[in-house]
Amino acid sequence: MNPYSNFLGDRDPFAVIADTARELEGAIQRFSPERVGAAPAPGKWSAREIACHLADCELVFAFRLRQTVAETNHVIQPFDQDRWAAVYGTFDAATAVATFSAIRRWNVLFLKALPPEAFSASVTHPERGAMTLRTVVETMAGHDLNHLGQIRALAA
DSSP states (O other), X not given: OOTTHHHHTTSXXXXXXHHHHHHHHHHHHTSOTTGGGOOSSTTOOXXXXXXXXXXXXXXXXXXXXXXXXXXXXEEOOOOOHHHHGGGGXXXXXXXXXXXXXXXXXXXXXXXXXXXXXXXXXXXXXXXXXXXXXXXXXXXXXXXXXXXXXXXXXXHO
């Protein structure tokens, strides 16, 4: 199950994930240093915090991709994004974007090195059920598009 499938639609998830770092860099550059950290409303993330979240998620996806390929019927470990976000106030957007971009390039290289049959490898998410490696990639892409949309809306 991909909770972000409505963001992905019929777009190629591999093309989306390959483009996201460039898209994120461009979106964040639209903000002044003061505005990038401004939350749109109480309890809502700023563009900087969204970039930090994307960097953290890319670390998580890196691990999930590799475990899905390396372990039979692996069970994914969920994480509490709000607890991870508690420290985002101490991070800067440029470092978050650079971190995301570096790990994303590494993940794209990893995925390109896999044979086609690897994308049918099974993994289980305790909250979302059974999925394949391809579904994990589709989830990454939809997640990217969701948060890029949020950042672009904040820049408008």
